[in-house]
Amino acid sequence: MRLHLTPGLGQRRLSNLYQAFGSVDEILAADPVTLYRRARLPKNIALAIPPADCSQLLRTAGELAAEGVQLVCRGNDNYPDLLDAIHDPPVLLYVRGRFPLPEGLAVVGSRRASPDNMRLVRDICRELAACDIPIVSGLARGIDTAAHLGALDAEGWTAAVLGCGIDRIYPQENSRLFQKIAAEGTLISEQPPGMPPKAGNFPSRNRIVSGLSRGVLVAEAAVRSGSLITADFALEQGREVFALPGPVQRPTCAGTNALLKEGAHLVTEARDIIELLWRKNYRPPSPEPLPDVDENLSETDRKVARQLGSSPLHIDEIVRKSGLTPMEVSAILLHLELQGSVVQLPGMRYQRA
Structure with a gap:
């Protein structure tokens, strides 16, 4: 956080420093000349890195701790492996809540x-x-x-x-x-x-x-x-x-x-x-109890209605399961939808109301 709160030391320069030195400890131990030679960090920015006992730094750290915020540095055991493998991983993460995060x-x-x-x-x-x-x-x-x-x-x-x-x-x-x-x-x-x-x-x-x-x-x-x-x-x-x-x-x-x-x-x-x-x-969702198919429907209407449950089903799957033609199934679904017994969802998916 000392590096992160340094004026002029943005994400790109911080990443360059980490690439050049390999750890935060090595960066903080280096003098301004070494920081420039190995990572081209300007002297004025190097001299602006706050000391460990800086009052603003300690106040900010205290406020974060009071909010339950933890600092996760690259190289820490709990730094996410997936994130560490990308082209430009962040050197420091501020995290509040449950951590580490599974994939x-x-x-x-x-x-x-x-x-x-x-x-x-x-x-x-x-x-x-x-x-x-x-x-x-x-x-x-x-x-x-x-x-x-x-x-x-x-x-x-x-x-x-x-x-x-x-x-x-x-x-x-x-x-x-x-x-x-x-x-x-x-x-x-x-x-x-x-x-x-x-x-x-x-x-x-x-x-x-x-x-x-x-x-x-x-x-x-x-x-x-x-x-x-x-x-x-x-x-x-x-x-x-x-x-x-x-x-x-x-x-x-x-x-x-x-x-x-x-x-x-x-x-x-x-x-x-x-x-x-x-x-x-994958755990199939528990089926919810549904009302019986209306016996006043025609046989072909009941054949389609029986295929539908509380989980959405694509129209192509309804055609396959019912053995009817796509045109017949489309007409029956429209009829059932107008009756209020079937609901159409995005992507040509249907389920029982």
Whole structure:
């Protein structure tokens, strides 16, 4: 933290120092001339490194400790292995809540996501968290919020990587969610305490979101968006990329549809992710009791209705199981939906009401 709070010593210079010296202790033991020769650190910055007994440093450390914040340095035993293996791992993390964090799934997407995709992401994250898979996101509006809430619904583990200091809440509307994650999950930041949410912090934050995870799910992202930056980081880091399909007319789905064209894994339910990355974690959800199929329906209508339960089923699977033609199944599903006995979900999926 002495290095982190040094004026002029930003993330890039701090990473260069770590690469040159290999440990924080070695950096702090070096004189200004050695710091310049080995890492090109300007003398004025080297002389500005605060001493260990600096009053501001001790006050800040005390405030963080009072909030339950711990410092996790690169090279510590509890520094995440996945994150340590990326191209530019953060030298220092400020962490509040449960730690160390197991390998999880990153979930990112539009701040202006549609209600349908918000519900779908929340459902997917709820099922993933119920299978002991941590959900990693960025506490932003929209998809990030839905992802965190889904994990908390299942009393699972969720981590929020912040684009500001660990002592700042952004956006303010998520202050209750911030406190709930602090109490039940994990808050993480590489920014020094007091750092406001500057636009330049968020792309670097995204590399940590993907770096902590085995894979990244992109839900409803425009062609030029921070979510696609996260997907790029994921590809560079060798992570699996997943995407939700969306209507081609919706601008906020253009990015996810482009990812699918480029080979991202198509996702319509949690099982699509679990079977690829966490097969051993899969536990089929307990079936909920459903009302009997209406005996007043025709035989073909009952044949389709019997295929549906509390878990969503894609229309292609309904066709396969019922033995009817796609046109017959589409007409029957529309009839059942108008009756109120069937609900259509995004991605041409259906379930009993």
